[in-house]
Amino acid sequence: MTIPRRALLSGFLATPLVPLAGAIAFGQEAPVLPLTRACMDGDEPTLSRGAGPFYRPDSPLKHDLYLDAPQAPRITIAGYVFDDRCRPQQQSLVEIWHADDTGEYDQQGFRFRGHQFADAEGRWWFNTVVPALYPGRTLHFHFRVQRPGGEVLTTQLFFPGEPANANDWLFEETLLMTIDQADDGQFGRFDFVV
Incomplete structure (x- = not known):
C-alpha cells in the first residue's frame, strides 16, 4: 500500500527545516556554496537550461495545474529555495511550464503554466500532471526561480530512470528530481539554490 500525494505533501510541509547554518559552530558563517541540486547534500552545480521556444511570460498565480487535464497521471512537485x-x-518566485499529457505546449493560453512565491520557510509546490514525451526530448519540467533581488535561474528538471534521458542533449543528472510513488500518482522533490 502506498501513501497518497496529499499525505506526502502534508508531511513535507509539516517537517521543520533544520538549516545548515544551524549546524555551524556559534560565531562562524556558513560557507558560500555554488548553485547546487540540493543545498544539504553536495557541491554539484545546478545548471541553467534555456527557457526553450514555449516560454510565455505572465503565467497565473496558482499551485494546481492538473485541472487542465483531470484524467492525466498526476504528480506533485515540491522543494525549497535556498541561497548560497x-x-x-x-517570497522567491518559482515559475513552471511544461507539455501536457499528449506532448503539446499551450501556445494560446496558460495550460500547465503557473507561478507562486515560496512560503516563509522557502517551500514551494505544484500539483500537476506528468508531461508526455515529444520528439527529441525526454520527460521534463521547465522552471524559472528568482529569490528577492537575485538573478533568475532558468532550468529544467528531469525524471530518474527515463529511457529517453540518454538521448536528450539537455539532460543533466544533477537536475534529476527525487520521485516517490503514491497511490494516486507521483511525488517529486527538488531543492533550488539561487
Missing part, C-alpha cells in the same frame, strides 16, 4: 549559504529564501 543554505538559508531558506521566502
